[in-house]
Amino acid sequence: MGPFDGMVGKGLKPLTAQKQKVHSQTIKTGPTTTSKHRSQPAQSTSKPSPPLSNGQGKTLNGNAPKPQKQASPAHSRSNEPKARIKEEKRSSSLKRSSPTVSTPRFDSDNSDxxxxxxxxxxxxVGEDACVDLSRRIRNIxxxxxxxxxxxxxxxxxxxxxxxxxxxxxxxxxxxxxxxxxxxxxxxxxxxxxxxxxxxxxxxxxxxxxxxxxxxxxxxxxxxxxxxxxxxxxxxxxxxxxxxxxxxxxxxxxxxxxxxxxxxxxxxxxxxxxxxxxxxxxxxxxxxxxxxxxxELHSLKLPLVETILQQIYARTVSPHIHTLRAYENGTDNVYGELLPRFCSTIFKHTRLNSSHVFVDLGSGVGNVVLQAALQIGCESWGCEMMPNACELAALQHEEFIARCRLWGLAPGEVHLERGDFLQNEAIGKALKNADVVLINNQAFTPALNDKLIMHFLDLKEGCQIVSLKSFVPHGHKMQARNMGSPINVLDVRELEYFSNSVSWTDAPGRWYVQTKDSRKVEAFQRKMNGA
The missing domain is CATH 1.10.260 (434 Repressor (Amino-terminal Domain))
Known part of the structure; x- marks a missing residue:
């Protein structure tokens, strides 16, 4: 079954139009697909984006640092760079509301x-834009x-x-x-x-x-x-x-x-x-x-946020209460990575329109849609929670319409339902993936261990982004553990700033694990005396 099959979920009714006092046109629904639309190449006048400003990452040479405990929201801003705080304040009106808020925030009536x-x-065009000279923005x-x-x-x-x-x-x-x-x-x-x-x-x-x-x-x-x-x-x-x-x-x-x-x-x-x-x-x-x-080859983040917020307000917000039914202590705990943090991930991993992006545990599809819109890449997601799947399907359909409305050509979107460890389509997508996102903040250790075994099927150079490192702190390759799949991962630790995730205002850490089998091969040669 595709992502739109069986859209009437358990306990969740699709959003329907209400009749107006003033006569309005009838809205017809139909099948929807998302694909890239290519126009004739145009000479670029865009300037390259400046270097990433989200702090300096630290290469760990295969060793993951010991995770630090999350600071409480009350202490989340004290040590952040002043420039970053100013940037957050400037863009705060465009941030997506957390799952407890039902509408995006635009201009206030009482503003000056x-x-x-x-x-x-x-x-x-500044740090928000991911310039990709091969991308065509216009939906012909x-x-x-x-x-x-x-x-x-x-x-x-x-x-x-x-x-x-x-x-x-x-x-x-x-x-x-x-x-x-x-x-x-x-x-x-x-x-x-x-x-x-x-x-x-x-x-x-x-x-x-x-x-x-x-x-x-x-x-x-x-x-x-x-x-x-x-x-x-x-x-x-x-x-x-x-x-x-x-x-x-x-x-x-x-x-x-x-x-x-x-x-x-x-x-x-x-x-x-x-x-x-x-x-x-x-x-x-x-x-x-x-x-x-x-003449454009990139989209500014505020434009992307505006479109995503429109979609979210019309599809997810009216049913947000259905996402609060999942319990802590299981693999099915709902939380969102917010658009600015996702944009930072895209830039750090150098995601572009020729790449394949996969989100394992994609929830209502926010990051999948953002990658397809902001980057123009082929974008995959898989989710097993029924209510989240229903809302993801609603978002996908509205996403197609909104991209047409705004005149933009997104990348292909594929939203799968079920266990991402068992889904055949996701398994094939992972073999071609350039960037894999895993929000494993609330995953159980057992699920994280199962995921690690699947990393062997990833292609060389694939980057795995996660909120918890898959490589234990202090891990060293030795003869007794040479067969462990985590040995093929080079880990880099970075910091995300406040207002990056829906479940806390506090800053935290995230990890980029790059598959690189060369160090295992080098270790084997060393062990064999070559």
Whole structure:
């Protein structure tokens, strides 16, 4: 069975659209596949990324260091570099919420407007971008009127955040604009343009009654800012980003006035979205967006995070409670590696679009999807927890739609269900893998031992990333243990910083084990007196 077979899981119902008070289009669902889309090569204008800034790793010559105990969250920041802390603060608004939070965080209604406009300025390609000159970013099908027409099977924002119907009101949301003029609807549904040619997303102008509920108006502003920063040249983005007259400033002011209950704010907000839609439509029709994408060979992490957060908020967040049913002390304990940490892993292992990435114990598929989107590589994952598998399937389907919507070509995605030690497809993928991720933080010793035996089937140079080293501290190759599979592993210890994983704010250690059989061969020659 494939990853989409039997999507109605035990105790988990797929997310379905709720009817709106305002008439909206019907969303049709259909089969989904993910594959790479190649456009004609374009000459690169990108600059190489600067060296990795996540601290210096320490080569251990085959010996893993003694793991240090995790610091408590209260003491997690005291010894970190100041530059890193500043970087975390700057990007904190884009971090994925932990499993206890049900919605991504975008701009706040109470933020200072000038600060928000300044923070939306375009940034140069920096440490977040993984430049890969052989990669083609643009999804050619997203910019073909014939191929991108028709309904796109996606979960609209209005399907998640809405007032419900007269027969079945939604108790979690209320109208955002409360002071209405005579021609304004209570909570209209508006459409937002994305970079692709044909498709728009529906949003209803509502607000959540709880602080962590989905915020449609905030996401609209964030999407517009993200498009301006990543898809447009500075001159093309000027009508959006201008500090004194730009659309972002107008939208944030209208949102703030609506929050204060001022009349006319709704019309101004809707007018701003319509102006943005018209601008993006013009830039798409004249080929500007397509040209800009063809000159890119990397995606900035904030763009990747935005897309992944949209997917997560529409698929995983409504069902997040189903992931809390797994107990400590077993191999089935759920936890997420957050996007910035995953990006660091990709850069450290030099993962690129020609590689194969495998995540053993992939949960809801977050890292698998991030690797396919950010790097463009062939990306595999395997999970055995039923509820996590159901959510991974929902994320995969939404991922395909969102990549089309944003005009991006991801790598191939394969999500398998079951025991990764027994899954035949995963076994074949491992033989071709360049990077294998194993979040073994909560794995039992027995499972870790079984995994080690499978490392013999990996190709030379394959890198195994884990949160616990597979090579015991102080291990030395000797005649009596020469047949142990851990002897083919060279281990390097690194440190991840705070806000890198979902289960703690504290920093910690991670390990990169590279398969290198040469030292075993050299030891054998030495033993034989050669």
């Amino acid at each position: 407007e000038d600060a928000e406009v300044k923070s939306s300025k375009r940034r140069k 099908h997203s910019f073909s009127v014939l191929q991108d027409s028709g309904a796109l099977p996606m979960i609209h924002a209005a399907d998640v955040a809405n007032l419900g119907t007269d027969e079945k009101p939604n108790p979690n949301y209320a109208t955002f604009f409360t002071a209405l003029t005579g021609d304004e609807d209570e909570a209209p549904v508006i459409e937002l343009r994305y970079p692709s040619v044909s498709h728009k997303e529906r949003y209803q102008m509502v607000q959540g009654k709880a602080g962590d509920d989905f915020k449609p108006l905030d996401e609209i502003i964030h999407v517009i800012s993200t498009v301006a920063e990543n898809y447009l040249l500075p001159s093309q983005a000027e009508p959006i980003t201008n500090e004194s007259s730009g659309l972002l400033r107008d939208l944030k002011r209208a949102r703030l006035r609506g929050h204060k209950g001022e009349a006319g704010a709704q019309s101004k907000y809707v007018a701003g979205v319509e102006k943005y839609n018209a601008l993006l439509d013009s830039l798409s029709k004249d080929g500007s967006i397509q040209k800009n994408l063809d």
